[in-house]
Amino acid sequence: MQQDNKRHVPDWLLERLALGELDAETAADVRRRLAAEGRTPDEIAALVAASNREILEQLPATPTAAAIKRRAERAAAAARPARKRAFLWSAPLALAGVAAMVLVARPWQPQCDFRGPDGECIIVKGGDILPATLPRIYLYRHGATRDERLRDGARATRGDLVQLAYGSHGGGYGVLLSIDGARKVTMHWPEKQDGDAPALKAAGETRLPSAYELDDAPAFERFFLVRAATPFSIATAVDAARALAAQPSARKQSLALPPGFEQISLALDKTPAASKEMP
Amino acid sequence: MALDVESHYLRYGPMVLRRCRTLLRDPAKAEDAMQDVFVSLIRHEDRLRDEAPGALLLRVATNVCLNRLRGEKRRPEDAHEDDELALRIAQADDGGGDAESRTLARSVLGKLFGADDPLAASTRSLAFMHLVDGMTLEEVARESRLSVSGVRKRLRVLKGRLAELEGV
Numbered sequence: 001m002q003q004d005n006k007r008h009v010p011d012w013l014l015e016r017l018a019l020g021e022l023d024a025e026t027a028a029d030v031r032r033r034l035a036a037e038g039r040t041p042d043e044i045a046a047l048v049a050a051s052n053r054e055i056l057e058q059l060p061a062t063p064t065a066a067a068i069k070r071r072a073e074r075a076a077a078a079a080r081p082a083r084k085r086a087f088l089w090s091a092p093l094a095l096a097g098v099a100a101m102v103l104v105a106r107p108w109q110p111q112c113d114f115r116g117p118d119g120e121c122i123i124v125k126g127g128d129i130l131p132a133t134l135p136r137i138y139l140y141r142h143g144a145t146r147d148e149r150l151r152d153g154a155r156a157t158r159g160d161l162v163q164l165a166y167g168s169h170g171g172g173y174g175v176l177l178s179i180d181g182a183r184k185v186t187m188h189w190p191e192k193q194d195g196d197a198p199a200l201k202a203a204g205e206t207r208l209p210s211a212y213e214l215d216d217a218p219a220f221e222r223f224f225l226v227r228a229a230t231p232f233s234i235a236t237a238v239d240a241a242r243a244l245a246a247q248p249s250a251r252k253q254s255l256a257l258p259p260g261f262e263q264i265s266l267a268l269d270k271t272p273a274a275s276k277e278m279p
Numbered sequence: 280m281a282l283d284v285e286s287h288y289l290r291y292g293p294m295v296l297r298r299c300r301t302l303l304r305d306p307a308k309a310e311d312a313m314q315d316v317f318v319s320l321i322r323h324e325d326r327l328r329d330e331a332p333g334a335l336l337l338r339v340a341t342n343v344c345l346n347r348l349r350g351e352k353r354r355p356e357d358a359h360e361d362d363e364l365a366l367r368i369a370q371a372d373d374g375g376g377d378a379e380s381r382t383l384a385r386s387v388l389g390k391l392f393g394a395d396d397p398l399a400a401s402t403r404s405l406a407f408m409h410l411v412d413g414m415t416l417e418e419v420a421r422e423s424r425l426s427v428s429g430v431r432k433r434l435r436v437l438k439g440r441l442a443e444l445e446g447v
Contacts, residue, residue: 010412012337015294021331026421055293065285068317075318146323213429
């Protein structure tokens with residue numbers, strides 16, 4: 001942690017200290033910096049408590065919470081017609097997508113959305129309709145007040161901040177990595193490239209601890225979740241990713257993994273026509 | 280509605296309002312923005328699974344308020360002030376910023392990021408946290424759940440914008 005006693009402790013951190021939500025290391029650092037300023041955590045807590053009382057007297061909880069709920073309901077009602085239209089359009093698409101799910105026995109056929117442990121290829125068309133029991137990969141683009149979920153093929157551009165998550169109801173072991181149009185392999189989880197793959201949380205969706213900013217690599221960024229039921233070497237996935245990244249067909253082809261592995265990918269389209277130029 | 284709005288407001292509402300008052304400098308606008316922050320929380324309460332509400336609410340409050348500031352009519356600034364403002368922001372970025380330079384940094388941030396700027400949204404709030412709140416890169420990264428290198432990278436782009444301003 002950067003040590004800097006010359007600057008006042010930011011209000012942001014004081015608020016979080018008063019809430020008791022800072023991690024132990026940061027809280028200790030804030031206390032040390034307060035002491036250097038001749039202040040104490042108790043003084044800060046008293047100031048915050050006094051301000052809280054004053055604000056809650058001006059804006060009592062019950063009526064304010066009721067006003068917030070009314071505002072939320074109005075916002076939801078305003079958004080409802082658009083959602084309904086979206087559902088009407090998406091329902092037949094989803095049905096068509098279910099019908100289009102194809103299991104192909106021959107391994108390494110291109111454009112699989114998911115590969116099972118026997119190398120079978122599952123192709124899903126028409127949207128996000130992978131069976132819930134299969135491992136999944138999720139991408140969200142951070143926005144000002146909300147995150148936008150990105151589907152396979154979504155447009156993205158340099159500077160986009162994306163949050164990666166995975167779903168693995170069956171647990172197991174896995175890594176998350178990506179390849180890009182510059183033939184580079186990036187590890188997202190874990191960050192190391194050696195050792196064994198960590199255990200996956202047996203949950204519907206688990207977000208990685210930090211987000212990832214897309215760089216200026218051209219054409220695409222394709223994210224993979226590589227999973228197996230038993231521990232495996234991270235190098236197995238990394239080597240397969242490096243081999244694929246070097247191929248002209250890297251955007252579509254599957255990773256060449258040994259039997260026993262599952263893989264699922266999600267690609268972002270970074271073609272120049274769709275990109276907003278960063279200044 | 281699953282989220283207990285009243286209990287969240289009791290615990291976090293005053294903090295959010297203080298944040299909005301600091302950014303907007305207008306009690307009525309701050310109160311309005313504070314309600315919008317909680318509306319956003321209701322809509323995206325799933326994010327509470329992953330992190331402490333305090334940091335999330337402070338970030339949302341920052342974004343909501345910066346969006347409002349952006350939407351307000353901006354006063355034209357004197358061209359000759361740009362060099363001085365850029366210099367002061369650079370000083371703040373080096374960690375030696377005083378209250379005055381942070382105030383100036385705050386004014387130039389509004390000028391730097393327009394409504395259609397691809398750097399808008401999260402980068403603005405990161406820049407604000409670092410340049411105006413005076414948080415270190417490590418603190419900004421931790422409170423935003425980003426890597427330090429990711430924050431540094433985004434702020435490098437901000438410096439690039441400042442350099443462009445100096446060239447204008």
